[in-house]
Amino acid sequence: MGETELSIILLSAKVAFTAILCALVPAFAVAWLLARREFAGKSIVQALVTLPLVLPPVVTGYGLLILFGSKGTLGQLFENLFGISFAFRWTGAALAAGVMAFPLLVRPIRLSLEAMDRGLGEAARTLGASRLTVFFTVTLPLALPGIIAGAVLGFAKALGEFGATITFVSNIPGETQTLSLAIYALLQSPSGDAAALRLIAIAVALALAAIVASEYLARKLTAGARA
Amino acid sequence: MTVLDVDIRGRAGSFEIETAFQAGAGVTALFGPSGAGKSTLLKMIAGTARPQSGRIIAGGRTLFNSATSTNLPPEKRGIGFVFQDARLFPHLSVRKNLTYARWAGRRRASRAFDEVVSLLGLDDRLDAAPTTLSGGERQRVAIGRALLADPALLLMDEPLSSLDKARRSEILPYLETIRTEAGIPILYVSHETSEVARLADTVVLIENGRVTDSGPTAAILARLGLAAGSDPAEAGVILEGHVTNVDSAYHTAVIALGDDRIELTGNGFAPGMTVRLRVLAGDVAIANAPHDGLSIRNQLAATVDEIRRDGAYAMVALTLGGQRLLARITAKSSDQLALHPGEHVYALLKAVSVEMARLEPLSS
Numbered sequence: 001m002g003e004t005e006l007s008i009i010l011l012s013a014k015v016a017f018t019a020i021l022c023a024l025v026p027a028f029a030v031a032w033l034l035a036r037r038e039f040a041g042k043s044i045v046q047a048l049v050t051l052p053l054v055l056p057p058v059v060t061g062y063g064l065l066i067l068f069g070s071k072g073t074l075g076q077l078f079e080n081l082f083g084i085s086f087a088f089r090w091t092g093a094a095l096a097a098g099v100m101a102f103p104l105l106v107r108p109i110r111l112s113l114e115a116m117d118r119g120l121g122e123a124a125r126t127l128g129a130s131r132l133t134v135f136f137t138v139t140l141p142l143a144l145p146g147i148i149a150g151a152v153l154g155f156a157k158a159l160g161e162f163g164a165t166i167t168f169v170s171n172i173p174g175e176t177q178t179l180s181l182a183i184y185a186l187l188q189s190p191s192g193d194a195a196a197l198r199l200i201a202i203a204v205a206l207a208l209a210a211i212v213a214s215e216y217l218a219r220k221l222t223a224g225a226r227a
Numbered sequence: 228m229t230v231l232d233v234d235i236r237g238r239a240g241s242f243e244i245e246t247a248f249q250a251g252a253g254v255t256a257l258f259g260p261s262g263a264g265k266s267t268l269l270k271m272i273a274g275t276a277r278p279q280s281g282r283i284i285a286g287g288r289t290l291f292n293s294a295t296s297t298n299l300p301p302e303k304r305g306i307g308f309v310f311q312d313a314r315l316f317p318h319l320s321v322r323k324n325l326t327y328a329r330w331a332g333r334r335r336a337s338r339a340f341d342e343v344v345s346l347l348g349l350d351d352r353l354d355a356a357p358t359t360l361s362g363g364e365r366q367r368v369a370i371g372r373a374l375l376a377d378p379a380l381l382l383m384d385e386p387l388s389s390l391d392k393a394r395r396s397e398i399l400p401y402l403e404t405i406r407t408e409a410g411i412p413i414l415y416v417s418h419e420t421s422e423v424a425r426l427a428d429t430v431v432l433i434e435n436g437r438v439t440d441s442g443p444t445a446a447i448l449a450r451l452g453l454a455a456g457s458d459p460a461e462a463g464v465i466l467e468g469h470v471t472n473v474d475s476a477y478h479t480a481v482i483a484l485g486d487d488r489i490e491l492t493g494n495g496f497a498p499g500m501t502v503r504l505r506v507l508a509g510d511v512a513i514a515n516a517p518h519d520g521l522s523i524r525n526q527l528a529a530t531v532d533e534i535r536r537d538g539a540y541a542m543v544a545l546t547l548g549g550q551r552l553l554a555r556i557t558a559k560s561s562d563q564l565a566l567h568p569g570e571h572v573y574a575l576l577k578a579v580s581v582e583m584a585r586l587e588p589l590s591s
Contacts, residue, residue, distance in 0.1 A: 122275045123314040125301035127376045128332020137331045141318045 005195075009202060012178040015090055016158035019098035020105070020151055027105035027150065028143075034106070035113035053103040057163025064096055064168040092169035093176045097161045101154035108153065112146025113139070145218050152214035156207055179203055228252060230412040231272070231380055235281030235291070239267035244278070244436035254406050254413045256427035256444070258420075264436035265416040266311075269382045272414070273308050274301035286379040302332065307378030307411075311385045313365040315357035321368055322353040328376030336375045338409070346408065347371045347401055363394040367401060374409060381405075381413045387422060395422075402426055420461040424448060424505040449551045452508055452542065459540065459555055463507035466550050470500045479578065485548025489525045491578050508542060510580035511554035514573045515564050525576040527552075531568050534561060541566075545574055 030049055034042065052060050068075040070087040078084045086092035116139070124134045162180040169176040171185060183199045186192030234247040244264045257265045270276035272283055272290070280293040285306060290299045315324050325344070328334040336343075344350055347367045357365060366386055373381060386402075387395045399422070406413060406426060417423050423430060423444065430447040432440040440447060445465040452462030468484040473496055480496040482489050482504065489504075496502065517526050529545040529552060541561040545552040552574055566572070 117314065119310065119312065119314050120316060122301070123308065123310060124316075124327065124331065125275065126273050126304075126306060126308040127328040127372065128302045128334045129327070130300075130302055133331050137327075138316060 005198060005202065007174065008177065008179060008182045008199065009206075011090065011174070012159055015093045015097055015178055016155050018091075018094040019101060019158040020155050022094070023098040023102055023105055023154065024147070024151060027102055027154075028109055028147065031106045031109035031113060035110045049106050050103050052100050052164075057100065057161075058167050060099060061096060061164035061167025064092075064099065064164065068092065068095060068168075086169070088169050088172060088176065090169075090175055093161075093165050093178060094158075096164040096168045097158035097178075100161050100164050101157040104157050105150040105154040108146040108149040109143060110146075112143045112149075116142050148214055148218045152210055155210055159206065159210075160203070179206075230286060231255075231414065232282075232284040233268075233272065235268075235271060235278035235283060237267070237271060237276070237278035237281075239264040239436060242436055244268060244271075246433065246436060246438055248431045248438050248441060250412060250414055250429065250431075252412050253428035254415050254426050255429045255431060256423040257414060257416045257433055258423050258427075258430050258447075259418060259433035259439075261418050263418075263433045265418075265433050266384050268433070268436075269308070269384050269414065269416055272380075273306050273382055274299060274304050288379075305377070305379045307373035307376050307381040309366070309369050309373050309381065309383040309386045311389055313357075313362075313369040313389075315360075315365055315368055315372075317357055319357070320353070321349065321355050321357065321360070324357060324368055325349075325353075325371050325375055327372060332376060334376050336377045338374060338377070340375065343371050343374050346404060361394070362390050363397045366390065366394075366398055370401065370405065374405070374411070378411060381409075381411050383413060383415045385416055385418070387419070388417075399425060420448065420451075420463070421505065424463070424465050425503065445551070449544070449553065452553045459537070459542065460509060461507075462509075462542065462553055462555065463505055464551050464553050466504045466506060466552070468502060468504065470496050470498050470502060473498060484550060487527050487548045489527065489576060489578075489581075491581050504581050506552060506576065506581055508553035508555035510577060511545075511552060512575040513543060513545075513554050513556055513560070513564065513566065514575055515570075517573055518575075521575070522577075523575045524578045525574075527574045527576065529572055529574045531566055531570045531572055533568060534566055536561070545572070547574065 030045070033039070034046060066072055068078070068086045070085065075086055078086065084091055086095050120138050121134050124138050129137060160180050162184065165176065165178065166181060171177050171181045177185065179199060183196050183203070186196035186199065228251055229249045230252060231250040235244065237244045242264065244267060246268060257268065259265055267276055271278045272285070274290065277298065278291065282289065282293070283291040285304070289297050290304050291297060316327065319327070326340065329336065344353065347370060349367060349371060352360065352364060357368065360368065370386070387398055390398065403426065415426060427444045430441060430444050431438055432447065440450065445467070449464045452464065466484055468482040470480050471483045471488070472481040474480070478494055479490050479492050482491060482502060491504070512523070514526070527547050529547040532544040532546050535542045536558055539558055541556055541558045543554045543556060543561065543566060545554060554574060
């Protein structure tokens, strides 16, 4: 494995991890709202969350460019408040990956929250636990398999994201050129087939490793909580 | 001493709850048909449902009072709750379920962990996962978990109704032990006469969200048996007495009820023990003179109190040694024996047809 390949993988991992880490908490919050609360506009929220899944990725990418580009309102807000810019930066790639992975994070978490016996929370309260304690000792551990499933699915999606990323932050080697973009770029050049094949093998290996790791983690965590 | 004082109005599904009652030490049963609002009432006391108005005072603390806008959250009420469906935390071991109140609720139990565990016979299941437990074991863990939260009052919402008959008789002795040894007042919701008869000291009858009657268990159940519309198959009385003799060869025990003696089958009884008997009206026959040569071992002199005819049947209330007995016989027999109030008769009782439970005197 050459130096370029390594840097491509590290960049992809950085983008995907950042995307999932930042998306996880809002995804849990949205999943919790959809599973546990009735409010006006619930179906609109649900539609918005699902949108990146059904919209052509190019459209999502263009939308991000309008909103989070250097002239976009949200882009300027982030620039002024946190000093984070997204345009043609790896942070933009992470944002695109996070938005695309969001529906895949929300769904399993929502399902695990809906499957949970609400009576368990009531029981915990009568045993002296506050709402917050119930959340950390009952709700969160029981939602954990859903969270892990969502995170793995989302991570795989983030790692492979192509359309929205290339539209939003372009294909800049060393900055926004993640695994998929690199493979695409190599396939465009007449001599890139061999190098592309190596990256493709790595992509397959990474996906398999992620799945195995998540299975192991899920089993370990459920067993660990009980002991 | 009043442990619980409830006077509330609220909604339970489609009907209004308007209930006022008090409960003291021992077991108070909230007894009534399914859907009478009993479970909602328990939720309101525990704080997981909110009454529209009124007040709830437990152990001298005001838990809810609409006049002063007091409404303590469930975790501040100090009230234990044993649910119909156990509600064990599936991701935690039996041990961590039992100690939940300590590590998550920051409660300090005055009862020792080991003591509660052995009281409920859970010693060798501590490291098991709740999903591997039987229904009866699950309910025992739920009871232990509530006890270890050090409640001032324990609410039980039909804790046996999700269990089959064999499991029920497995749990009942544990409930009897808790009732006598834990010393915590218990509010027990049930629609099963047999459970109420075995466990309750006081009964509060609830129908359509309202209290229709309340008083000592024996008196209420005797009144219920005579009431029109109650299930005659469930009609019966509670008698309390103490064991005088035990015949271990035949597995029988002689129980003294005032001046009367009755002989019953049963193991594990010792002279001096206080017992509670539930005698179903359908298991009592009436004769106008003592008879020899019967397999029925108990013939008790009694006086007819009252006769209620109901179609082909007659419910006869009898008095013996100051206690009440109900007999369900056919209307035809009643006429042929020419039964009338004040008449002296003999109540015949088969030794095998009586449910008997140990009853330690309540320390009051």
